[in-house]
Amino acid sequence: MATMNAYAIGVDLGGTNLRAAAIARDGALLGKVGGKTNLKEGRDAVIEDIVLAIRALRDQFGHDSLAGVGVAVPGFIDIQHGFIVGSNNLPQFDCFPVRDDISRKLGTPVILENDANAAALGEKWLGAGRDVNDLVLLTLGTGIGGGIVSGGRILHGAVGMAGEFGHMTVYPGGNPCGCGNHGCLEKHASATAITAMARMLHLGDFPTAAEVFELAKGEGENAIKARRVFESAGAALGVAIANLVNIFNFPLYLLSGGPLPAWDFFAPAMIREVQQRSFTFRNTKTRIEKATLGNEAGLYGAAYLPFLHH
């Protein structure tokens, strides 16, 4: 089946799941395939799975109208060489020319992008940011990552390391971080930090953010403690987002990730901090909102990459 419009194929290569989607230029989802990332079978097997997924979609939707292929991966991207650099989730790919390898096997150009950057772009194209050209996305997970979309394009920085929001200092004398700093945002507001704070309040051994959320919805002493955990996380997010608002004056700041369902427990403290700490926020129509694409954001953003380059 060939489409009238041009379409692109996006791939989201995660440490656990490998997914690919064909998406038309107008954003219509044409088809999607997915499975596990077979890291145990080695790098070449994973690349073969990527190539097979792309070929399946290309055979289905046509060679001629394929605008291109975008691949979102965890870790930093060496854009010039098409490497993944320093990915904890994909160590086998470190400094391997993954972009050119896939490209050669497909006979079509491939664009590589960091997954958090791709997610920011996905939200801009088809998610919570579709009405703006400038946004910041923060992804709350084990750590905190994110992406910056400026003028409709990803802001990469000199070597693709822009958007390291998790290591913004929010409390100069705060919790120690593996990066060598104290008070990094992700040590006060990531899913991991929520677990650590809940543990310090004896809310379980290693309660997940979802479990702390369940506690917060309840009643009694533990509910109050669980809410205070989210208030702490929200306040730390607020300090960081206030800085981002003062720096960028963008119209939209999005949050995504595991703790998002607990929005009502952390957002009030977050907004309070931003209001106090940013006159730009108080004097402009700045929005701080939930991202809407969830795990699909990186996949969709990957598919958008070829359209940006044409």
Next chain:
Amino acid sequence: MATMNAYAIGVDLGGTNLRAAAIARDGALLGKVGGKTNLKEGRDAVIEDIVLAIRALRDQFGHDSLAGVGVAVPGFIDIQHGFIVGSNNLPQFDCFPVRDDISRKLGTPVILENDANAAALGEKWLGAGRDVNDLVLLTLGTGIGGGIVSGGRILHGAVGMAGEFGHMTVYPGGNPCGCGNHGCLEKHASATAITAMARMLHLGDFPTAAEVFELAKGEGENAIKARRVFESAGAALGVAIANLVNIFNFPLYLLSGGPLPAWDFFAPAMIREVQQRSFTFRNTKTRIEKATLGNEAGLYGAAYLPFLHH
């Protein structure tokens, strides 16, 4: 005298001085005029002075090869309408269509820009940033302002308020700021903050940053105190710049303003903080340097604006 190359005219409208320069596309300074900003005689008199200065340069260097006129002003710019909004230094210009008024009187288009943004652009064109396309400039004065050059262009934000580095929170429980926040960078590292800290250490009634610098160069107890003032300012700058490095991953961060001569007293503490707080800094060739154009940066950047738009 007509030049072979196209040239542009830049104007720097400050609260004290009004300057204009004709600069060739290759950066050669063709001519410069300047005087006081006659605010006492009213807004129209100031605008007349601006128009006269531009006309004088245009008559000298030719109508035909004039690429355009850029005007740098303190305060936020309403880009759409060409207004200056909320300038403490030029209250008479608030919400007056200054861009269109000058443009009409000259019969040529005029581009309005915030002075700190123009300074960042000037440093990129002819100053410390001439070898990069992406930089951040922080200007240390009564407050702390700055500008962001991304991909060779000014990053404005939604309503021209990007680059409010002075109100980044560096110490969440720090000094109170008139903006409603606590711990704003400019309350810990501006020239004003240096004066306030020196006063707290009994180094004088209201010692200027230059006077504190003189003390720091000396010997004895007061020299030690004066150095500690600069160390505090440097540490606060380091917290902020580490955040900027983690956010932007730009190759260059520049400082300008009154305290710059005291670089050797504040930079070590600043760099120490950045090194601790930014693995991006430690793992990339990120430079933190003095701006080199001083008070000329805004003037030169204003002249560069027409070239960016052509």
